[in-house]
Amino acid sequence: MQRRQFVQTLGAGSAVAGLGLMSGCATSAGRGAKVVVVGGGYGGATAAKYVRLFSDHNIEVTLVEPNAAFVSCPISNMVLGGHKTMADITVPYDNLSKRHGVKVVRDTVASIDATKRTVKLASGGELPYDRLILSPGIDFMWDTLPGMAKAGAADKVLHAWKAGPQTVALRRQLEALPDGGVYALSIPLAPYRCPPGPYERACMVASYFKKAKPKSKVVIFDANDDITSKKGLFMKAWDEHYKGLIEYRPKHKVVDVDAATNTLKFEFNDDFKAGVLNVIPTQRAGEIAVKTGLATANARWCEVDFLTFEAKAAKNIHVLGDAIQIAPAMPKSGHMANQHGKTCAAAVVSLLQGKEPPSLPLYANTCYSFVTATDVVHVASVHKYDAAQKTMLAVPGSGGLSSAASALEGEYAMAWARNIWADSLA
Numbered sequence: 486m487q488r489r490q491f492v493q494t495l496g497a498g499s500a501v502a503g504l505g506l507m508s509g510c511a512t513s514a515g516r517g518a519k520v521v522v523v524g525g526g527y528g529g530a531t532a533a534k535y536v537r538l539f540s541d542h543n544i545e546v547t548l549v550e551p552n553a554a555f556v557s558c559p560i561s562n563m564v565l566g567g568h569k570t571m572a573d574i575t576v577p578y579d580n581l582s583k584r585h586g587v588k589v590v591r592d593t594v595a596s597i598d599a600t601k602r603t604v605k606l607a608s609g610g611e612l613p614y615d616r617l618i619l620s621p622g623i624d625f626m627w628d629t630l631p632g633m634a635k636a637g638a639a640d641k642v643l644h645a646w647k648a649g650p651q652t653v654a655l656r657r658q659l660e661a662l663p664d665g666g667v668y669a670l671s672i673p674l675a676p677y678r679c680p681p682g683p684y685e686r687a688c689m690v691a692s693y694f695k696k697a698k699p700k701s702k703v704v705i706f707d708a709n710d711d712i713t714s715k716k717g718l719f720m721k722a723w724d725e726h727y728k729g730l731i732e733y734r735p736k737h738k739v740v741d742v743d744a745a746t747n748t749l750k751f752e753f754n755d756d757f758k759a760g761v762l763n764v765i766p767t768q769r770a771g772e773i774a775v776k777t778g779l780a781t782a783n784a785r786w787c788e789v790d791f792l793t794f795e796a797k798a799a800k801n802i803h804v805l806g807d808a809i810q811i812a813p814a815m816p817k818s819g820h821m822a823n824q825h826g827k828t829c830a831a832a833v834v835s836l837l838q839g840k841e842p843p844s845l846p847l848y849a850n851t852c853y854s855f856v857t858a859t860d861v862v863h864v865a866s867v868h869k870y871d872a873a874q875k876t877m878l879a880v881p882g883s884g885g886l887s888s889a890a891s892a893l894e895g896e897y898a899m900a901w902a903r904n905i906w907a908d909s910l911a
C-alpha cells in the first residue's frame with residue numbers, strides 16, 4: 486500500500502472503526518433527538534454530516550454558520566502566492582442539506598444557556614438542543630497588541646489567518662507593494678492554528694516576489710525560539726529557491742503594532758517598519774466558547790474528554806477542532822478537526838441512543854506545505870487514545886516527514902484537500 490493510500494485509509498476509517506457498538510442499532514434509538522452544531526468549518530461541518538450518517542438520519546442536526554460558503558485555510562497561502570484563486574478554496578454548504586438533511590442556518594450563535602439547553606442566535610430566536618457541538622475555531626487575543634484597537638488599524642494590518650476577505654485583501658497589498666518593498670510576517674508563540682502554516686506562507690509570498698518583484702524581501706519575525714515545524718525542509722527550500730529573498734529572525738515577540746507607520750514593536754528588539762505587515766496574533770478558542778466559560782485551560786483553550794469531546798466545564802456540550810486544549814503532539818489542523826468531528830459524532834450518536842461511546846479513537850494527521858508553486862513537503866503523525874492517561878498519545882514509530890520536497894507530493898496535497906473537503910461537505 487502506498488503512503489498516500491495508507492494515510493487516506495487511516496483518515497477515513499479511524500472513527501468508523503470505533504463504531505462497532507452502534508452498528509445495526511441506529512434506526513430507532515435517538516429518533517427525534519436534536520443536535521445543534523456551531524461552526525461550519527473543518528470540525529463542525531464534519532460533525533454535522535456524520536451525526537446524520539451515524540444515526541441513519543434519525544437525529545435532527547442544525548448547523549449554525551454565518552458564512553455563505555466554506556472557505557478553506559489549507560491552500561489559502563497558494564492564493565497569496567497567486568497560484569490559486571478564492572474559487573479554488575471555496576465549497577458550498579448545499580450538499581450538507583440536500584444529501585444529508587442537515588438544516589443549515591446562516592447566523593451566529595450569540596449565547597448558550599447550558600441549563601436550558603438552548604442557543605440564542607444573533608438575529609433573534611432560540612434553538613433547543615439535546616447535545617451541542619461547538620467547533621468555533623480560533624479568535625485573536627487583540628489585547629496583546631493595544632495599537633490594533635486604533636481606528637483603521639485592523640483594516641490595514643491583516644492576519645489572513647481565517648481564510649476569506651482578509652486573504653483577498655492581503656493579496657492586494659502584496660500586489661500593490663513596489664519592487665524593493667518589504668513584507669514582514671510575524672508568528673506568535675505556539676500553540677497557534679497550523680504550526681507549519683506561517684513558513685509555508687513565507688515561501689508562497691517569496692515565490693510571488695521572485696517572479697513579479699525580485700528586489701523585494703520577506704522578513705519572518707518568529708516569537709518562538711526556532712522554526713516550529715518541518716525546520717530542515719523549510720530551511721532547505723529557503724536556501725534553494727529564495728536565497729536573499731527570505732530572512733528568518735527567531736525570538737522576536739511582537740508586543741505592539743503602529744498601523745499608522747506600519748511598524749512592529751518587539752519585546753526585546755528594535756522596531757521594524759515594512760511596506761506590508763502581516764501580523765498573526767496570539768490565539769485562543771473562538772469567542773463563543775470562551776464567553777460560555779468552556780475555556781478552562783488558562784482561559785484560552787477548552788479542555789475536553791477525548792473519548793466524547795464533551796467539555797470538562799459543561800454537560801451535553803462538546804467542543805472540537807482548534808478550540809480545544811490539544812493532547813501532546815497533536816497539532817491544531819484541519820485534518821485533526823475533521824477527525825475530531827467524526828469521533829465526536831460517533832460519541833454523540835451513542836450517547837443519544839443510551840449507549841457507551843466508542844472507546845478506541847485512533848486518528849492520523851498529515852500537514853502538507855507548498856514550498857514552491859508545485860513542490861510540497863509533509864509531516865504526518867498517528868494519535869491513539871490512552872485509557873490510563875485519558876488523553877491521545879502519538880503512536881511510537883508512526884508518522885514521518887518528507888525526505889525532500891517534490892511535485893508528486895504537490896499532487897498528493899491537492900488530492901488531500903479535495904478528499905477532505907468532500908469528506909466534510911459533500
Ligand SMILES: Cc1cc2nc3c(=O)[nH]c(=O)nc-3n(C[C@H](O)[C@H](O)[C@H](O)COP(=O)(O)OP(=O)(O)OC[C@H]3O[C@@H](n4cnc5c(N)ncnc54)[C@H](O)[C@@H]3O)c2cc1C
Pocket residue numbers: 523524525526527528529549550551552557558559560561562592593594595620621622623645646647648678679682771772773805806807808817818819820821822851852853854
Ligand atoms: C494559512 C493556513 C494554512 C493552513 N493549512 C493547513 C493544512 O495544510 N492542513 C491542515 O490540516 N490544516 C491547515 N490549517 C489549519 C486549519 O485551517 C484549522 O486547523 C481548521 O480550520 C480548524 O477547524 P475548526 O473547525 O476548528 O475551525 P474553522 O475551520 O475555523 O471553523 C470555525 C467556524 O466556526 C464559525 N463560527 C465561529 N463562531 C461562531 C458562532 N458564534 N456562531 C456560528 N458560527 C461560528 C466560523 O465562521 C467558522 O466557519 C491552516 C490554517 C491556516 C490559517
